[in-house]
Amino acid sequence: MNTLFALIALMIFPGGLFVLFAGLVYEWADRKLVAQFQNRIGPRVFQPLADVIKLLAKEEVVPVGVNGFLFMALPIAALAATLTAALYVPVVGLAPAYSFRGDLIVTIYLLSVLTLCIGVAGANTADRFSLIGATRTLTQVFSYEAPFMLAMLGPAIMAGSWQISEINAYAASKPWLIIPQVIGFLVALVGLMGKLELPPFDAPEAETEIVAGAMTEYSGRGYAIFRIAKDVELVIGLTLVAAFYLGGIGNPLEFLLKTVVLLLVTAGLQSLFARLRIDQTVGMWWRVGALLALLNLLVLVGLRMLGWLGVWL
Amino acid sequence: MKIGALLGDVFRSLFKPPATERYPVEKKPAPMRLRGKLVYDSSKCTGCQLCAKDCPCDAIEIITIDRAAKRFIMRYRVDRCTFCAQCVESCRFGCLDLSNEEWELASVQKDPFTLTFGSEADLEAFLAKTTGAQPEAETKP
Amino acid sequence: MEKSEPKKFVVPIGPQHPALKEPGHFEFEVDGEIVTGATARFGYVHRGIEKGAETRSWIQAMYLLERVCGICSHVHATAFALGAEKLAKVTVPPRAQAIRVLVGELERLHSHMLWLGVAVHEAGFDTLFMYSWRDREIVMDLLEGLTGNRVNYSANVLGGVKIDVDDKQRDDILKGLEVLEQRAQYYLKVVTTDETFLGRTRGIGTMTYEQAELLGAVGPTGRASGVKRDVRVEAPYAAYPDFPVNLITDTRGDLEARFVVRIKELFEAIRIIREILDKMPTGEIQTKMPRRVPEGETISRVEAPRGELLYYIRSAGGDKPDRVKVRTPSLCNWGSVLTTAVGHKLADMPMILSGIDPCFSCNDRAAIIRRPDQPAQAWDWESLRLHGIEYYKR
Numbered sequence A: 001m002n003t004l005f006a007l008i009a010l011m012i013f014p015g016g017l018f019v020l021f022a023g024l025v026y027e028w029a030d031r032k033l034v035a036q037f038q039n040r041i042g043p044r045v046f047q048p049l050a051d052v053i054k055l056l057a058k059e060e061v062v063p064v065g066v067n068g069f070l071f072m073a074l075p076i077a078a079l080a081a082t083l084t085a086a087l088y089v090p091v092v093g094l095a096p097a098y099s100f101r102g103d104l105i106v107t108i109y110l111l112s113v114l115t116l117c118i119g120v121a122g123a124n125t126a127d128r129f130s131l132i133g134a135t136r137t138l139t140q141v142f143s144y145e146a147p148f149m150l151a152m153l154g155p156a157i158m159a160g161s162w163q164i165s166e167i168n169a170y171a172a173s174k175p176w177l178i179i180p181q182v183i184g185f186l187v188a189l190v191g192l193m194g195k196l197e198l199p200p201f202d203a204p205e206a207e208t209e210i211v212a213g214a215m216t217e218y219s220g221r222g223y224a225i226f227r228i229a230k231d232v233e234l235v236i237g238l239t240l241v242a243a244f245y246l247g248g249i250g251n252p253l254e255f256l257l258k259t260v261v262l263l264l265v266t267a268g269l270q271s272l273f274a275r276l277r278i279d280q281t282v283g284m285w286w287r288v289g290a291l292l293a294l295l296n297l298l299v300l301v302g303l304r305m306l307g308w309l310g311v312w313l
Numbered sequence B: 001m002k003i004g005a006l007l008g009d010v011f012r013s014l015f016k017p018p019a020t021e022r023y024p025v026e027k028k029p030a031p032m033r034l035r036g037k038l039v040y041d042s043s044k045c046t047g048c049q050l051c052a053k054d055c056p057c058d059a060i061e062i063i064t065i066d067r068a069a070k071r072f073i074m075r076y077r078v079d080r081c082t083f084c085a086q087c088v089e090s091c092r093f094g095c096l097d098l099s100n101e102e103w104e105l106a107s108v109q110k111d112p113f114t115l116t117f118g119s120e121a122d123l124e125a126f127l128a129k130t131t132g133a134q135p136e137a138e139t140k141p
Numbered sequence C: 001m002e003k004s005e006p007k008k009f010v011v012p013i014g015p016q017h018p019a020l021k022e023p024g025h026f027e028f029e030v031d032g033e034i035v036t037g038a039t040a041r042f043g044y045v046h047r048g049i050e051k052g053a054e055t056r057s058w059i060q061a062m063y064l065l066e067r068v069c070g071i072c073s074h075v076h077a078t079a080f081a082l083g084a085e086k087l088a089k090v091t092v093p094p095r096a097q098a099i100r101v102l103v104g105e106l107e108r109l110h111s112h113m114l115w116l117g118v119a120v121h122e123a124g125f126d127t128l129f130m131y132s133w134r135d136r137e138i139v140m141d142l143l144e145g146l147t148g149n150r151v152n153y154s155a156n157v158l159g160g161v162k163i164d165v166d167d168k169q170r171d172d173i174l175k176g177l178e179v180l181e182q183r184a185q186y187y188l189k190v191v192t193t194d195e196t197f198l199g200r201t202r203g204i205g206t207m208t209y210e211q212a213e214l215l216g217a218v219g220p221t222g223r224a225s226g227v228k229r230d231v232r233v234e235a236p237y238a239a240y241p242d243f244p245v246n247l248i249t250d251t252r253g254d255l256e257a258r259f260v261v262r263i264k265e266l267f268e269a270i271r272i273i274r275e276i277l278d279k280m281p282t283g284e285i286q287t288k289m290p291r292r293v294p295e296g297e298t299i300s301r302v303e304a305p306r307g308e309l310l311y312y313i314r315s316a317g318g319d320k321p322d323r324v325k326v327r328t329p330s331l332c333n334w335g336s337v338l339t340t341a342v343g344h345k346l347a348d349m350p351m352i353l354s355g356i357d358p359c360f361s362c363n364d365r366a367a368i369i370r371r372p373d374q375p376a377q378a379w380d381w382e383s384l385r386l387h388g389i390e391y392y393k394r
C-alpha cells in the first residue's frame, strides 16, 4: 500500500505527469501573457505540448566531441531533480507528498540542479556558442543563487521552521508575509526569473549573440526534457513564492489565483526591460540583490530576537 | 533616468486586443490601388507589343490570332510578374490594369500560374492552332 | 573556460545566425567576453544585378535596380531614374519630383522604424521591437494605399512617377503621420531614459568624429558622430531644393546617439512630408522619356535611409545602359563596425553590428582579377549565371 502510494505520488500526482502538464500550461500562460503585453496574439494553449511532442519525435543528434553518456544523462538528471523538488512543495494547494525538517534547503538545492545541468551540458560540447553559454549560465548561478536563498530564508526565519509545509501553514495563518518583507518578495521573484533565464536575465541564451547558449547542440529529446524541466521549475518556483509571501496555499483555487498573479507580474517584468549583459546581471545581483536580501534577513533576525514582530509572531 | 520607461504602454496593452491581423480568417479590404493580378481587355488591344517589351520579368506574351481583325490573346505568367505596373503605363490603349480584388495568387501547382486572356472565340482559335502541327512555332508572333 | 584554450578563441557569427537576417560572416576573437579582433566576410548573396542591368532595357533595368534592397527600394529606382533622365536631358515635372520625395521620405520612416525594431531586438528588448513594428504597419499601409505595393513600390517610371496623390490619400497620410509622430516621441523618450536600455547603448560602440571621417562613415551612422553629411542638404536632388532638409547630427557617436539621430530623422521626415503635401506643385506627373538614351556618363547621388547612395551610369547611346555601378551606403560603414567592435563585450556585438543599419546583400560584388598573362575577360550575363550555378554545385 505504501509503495503504491509512493509510486502514484512520484509518477502521477502531485509529482510526475501532473506537474509536467502543469508546467506546460504555465509555460503557455507565460508566453501568452508576454504576448499580450507586447500586443500580440501569442501561442494557442496546445502549443507547448505540441512543441514537446515534436521535439520528442525528432532525431537526437549527438555532436562529435561530446561525452555521449553525459550528453544523454544531463537532461534526465535535470528533470529528475525538478520532479523530486515537486514532491516537497504544496503544488495545487495540497499538502506536499513528502515532508521533513529542512526540506526547504533540499528543495532549493534541487532547483539549482537544473541550472547546473544546463551549464555542464553546455560545457560538455565543443561548440563555441555552448561554451560561452555555459560560462554565462554558471556565472549567473553564482549571482542570483545566494540572494534567492536568502530571500527564501526570510519567511523560514519568521516561521521558525525549515519545513516547507510548516512555513506554508504559518504563512496562511498570519497576514501576508509580503507586507513586512517586500524586499524579500521582490528578490525572490526576480531571482526566480534569473533561475529560469527569463528576460531580462536571458544572457546565457541570448539568441542574437550565442544562438541558444548552452543548449545550442541539443535537439530532439534532450532539448525537450530540458524544456519540460524548466517549465516544472517555473511551477515549483511560483508555488514556493506564493506559499511563502502571499499568505500560503491551502486549496487549488488559491494556488491558481496566486500563481497566476505572480505570473502576471513576472510576464510584465519580462516585457519591460532590455536584456542585461552578463556583467550587468552579476553586478546588479551582487550590488543590489544580495545586499538587499541580506539586509532584509538581518533586520528580520534582529526583530525576531527583540520580539518586535507583532502579529507575525 | 528611470527603469521601465515602457511601463505605461505595457500596462495598457493588457487591456487592448492584440494588434495582430488574423489574416486568413479575417480579411481587410484591399486598398484601391493595390496591385494584384493583371487584367487584359482584348477588345482595345492593337498588338503593339509594348507591354511585352517593357515588362521587366518577361511575364507577358501577346499572341496574334489575326492581325488585320485585331484579334489578340495574351498569355500572362503570374509567377513571374512582380506587379510593377510598367505594362499598365506602357499600354497606350488602356487594355491593361492590375486588379485590386484578385491578389491571393498562391498555388501549389505551376499550371495555374499561366493564364491566357482573350475573347472566347480567340482562345478557341488559339487552342485549335496550338494543337495543330507545329504548336510552338505558331504561337510565336 | 575559453581562457584555457591556447589558441585564440574565435566566435563565428554567420553566415547563418539568429542575429543576422541576411547572410554575412563575422569572426570575433574573444578573450573571455571581451572582443579583441573582428573580421567580416561577405559575398554570400551576390546576385549580379549590375551585370543584369546591362542586358536589360533602361525601363527594365530600373525595376531590377529597385530590387537591390528590399527596404530602401524606392531610392535605388530614384537614383537610377534621376541619372537616366539627366543623360537623356529630360526635365521631370515638379509634381513628379515632389511625389518621388514624398515616397522617399515615407520609405525613410518605414526603414528607420524597421531598424529601431531590429536594433532593440538585438538588445533583447522585444517589447519595444513588437511595438515599433506594430507602428511601422501604419506607414506600410500608407505606402500600400499610395503606391499599391507594400515593398518595392515601383512608384517611379523613367520620366516621372506612376501615382498621383489625391485629397483622400493626403488626408490618410496626414492622419497616419499624426500617430507616428506621437509614437516617435514616445520611442525617443524610451531609448533616452530607460536605464536598462541605456546600459546597452550609452558609451557602446563609440566612434569619434575623426574615426568617422577616416573610415568614411555615411548616413545616420556618420551623422551620429558629428559628420555633417547628407546628400539631401549638400546636393539637393529631385524636389529637395524646394523642400529643404535640416541636417540632424549628434556628437557622441555611440549607439545611443545613433538611436537619437535616427528617431529625430523620423520627425524631420514627417515635417518634410507635411510640407510637401501642403505645397504640392500642380501639373503633370510624367513626361516622355526616349527609349534610347544619348551617349554619356553621369553620377547620381541620393540619400538613402542608410546614407549616401551613389550610382554611376554610362550610356553608349543604345536602349540599354552600358554600365551601371552602384555604391551602397552599408559598404561604407563596415569599417566603423570592425574598428569600434574591439574592446567591447561579445554581448554588444549584435548591437554594434546593427548600429549601422546594415544591409548585406547590397554589399556583394564580384571582382574578376586579370592576370598579366591572360587576355582581359569580358563576362556577360549568361556566363556569370552559369558560373554561379557551377560554383554552387561544388
Ligand code: SF4
Pocket (backbone or CB within 6 Å): B038, B054, B055, B056, B057, B058, B059, B060, B080, B081, B082, B083, B084, B085, B086, B087, B088
Ligand atoms: S506588372 Fe510588371 S511584371 Fe507584371 S506583367 Fe506588368 S510589367 Fe510585367
Ligand code: SF4
Pocket (backbone or CB within 6 Å): B044, B045, B046, B047, B048, B049, B050, B051, B052, B062, B090, B091, B092, B093, B094, B095, B096
Ligand atoms: S501595350 Fe496594350 S495595346 Fe500594346 S500589345 Fe500590350 S496590351 Fe495590347
